Amino acid sequence: QTVVTQEPSFSVSPGGTVTLTCGLSSGSVSAGSYSSWYQQTPGQAPRTLIYSTHSRSSGVPGRFTGYILGNKAALTITGAQADDEADYYCMLHVGSGIWMFGGGTKLTVL
């Protein structure tokens, strides 16, 4: 049973930099995993930040960067702002047209 792993929670100071990661319980994340990242605040639909590993969705500021870090996908937020406080989810293509989300990371900005 494949599981997509994320840190349950993370904290960052305003103006700081934080890197969230997304891995596979068995195997490595690669460009072929087409990793994507989503931001969700309470009561709202998810907002797409990054798709296809590093492509920024329309309107997403440049301080959000997606890439492969070792055997995981990563999302770095540079110059964190108060409204970056949210849940962050990654999604990976795990094969044969099947996609899977990670459990999400709750990011606190304080």
Place this chain on the structure above:
Amino acid sequence: EVQLLESGGGLAQPGGSLTVSCAASGFTFSSYAMGWVRQAPGKGLEWVSGISGRGDSTYYADSVKGRFTISRDNSKNTLFLQMNSLRAEDTAVYYCAKDQECIDWGQGTLVTVSS
């Protein structure tokens, strides 16, 4: 501007059926794969199902395989998810998403399975 508007959510009995729909506009619907993602109350996102642009390829999460059917009507720019043999654990907000990588999202429709 891409717009995705889900409808059809509501209360269903365990073992019952329900179909949710997603009306799409602002892009060439038939050119894009589409999908459904759900979120149970207080829980994370779960990918449910995907369908190719022409509708000739469909994909399902193990949790819904054999019970849910995804389909689309490209003449009406509409995506569907037919849900049969519903269980309490299917209770969730169901989101429609554009493209395999869920680049655009609707606002969701709540499905509650309860007796």
